[in-house]
Amino acid sequence: MSCxxxxxxxxxxxxxxxKGLFGQYGHVRNVSMTIDPATGKRKGYCFVEAEIGGR
Structure with a gap:
């Protein structure tokens, strides 16, 4: 598993x-996106947990 x-x-x-983008390369277990509580908008980054390249 890679993060x-x-x-x-x-x-x-x-x-x-x-998930659609990274799913092309392996199984995506989780996508964690942070939301700004003041604006309710995404902050422009995320963490992807996936099995990519046999890992």
């Missing part, structure tokens, strides 16, 4: 978008 930091993301991307 990958993804930064400089478009704020409109959702977990579904990220």
């Amino acid at each position: 990958i930091y993804v930064g400089s993301m478009n704020f409109e991307l959702t977990e579904t978008h990220v």
Whole structure:
């Protein structure tokens, strides 16, 4: 299992978008996106837990 930091993301991307992109390379277990409590918008980064490349 790998944990990958993804930064400089478009704020409109959702977990579904990220899972679709990384799902091309292996099984995505979880996508963790942080939301700014003051604005309710995503902060532009996430962490992806995935089995990529046989890991």
